Amino acid sequence: MNNNDLFQIALNKKDYRRAAELAIQFGEGKASKAGMWAWARDAVDAAAHAGITLDPGNLSWPDFEAMRVKLGRPA
16 A cells, blocks of 8 residues: 555545645655655545645745644644
């Protein structure tokens, strides 16, 4: 099972907050900016389904720490 599978399972269970948390976690582990931004977009989308608005920022990499705090999790 890979990261995409774990994320999809959370989405299928409608556990959108968990899916957003996973996307943030997986994004932090990416070496490329493109990979980080792909997971950041997934986190924003999943959180939106949970009624939470995440802002990944506008730097060259996403602000995962701020996103995690917005979800109500320690950074």
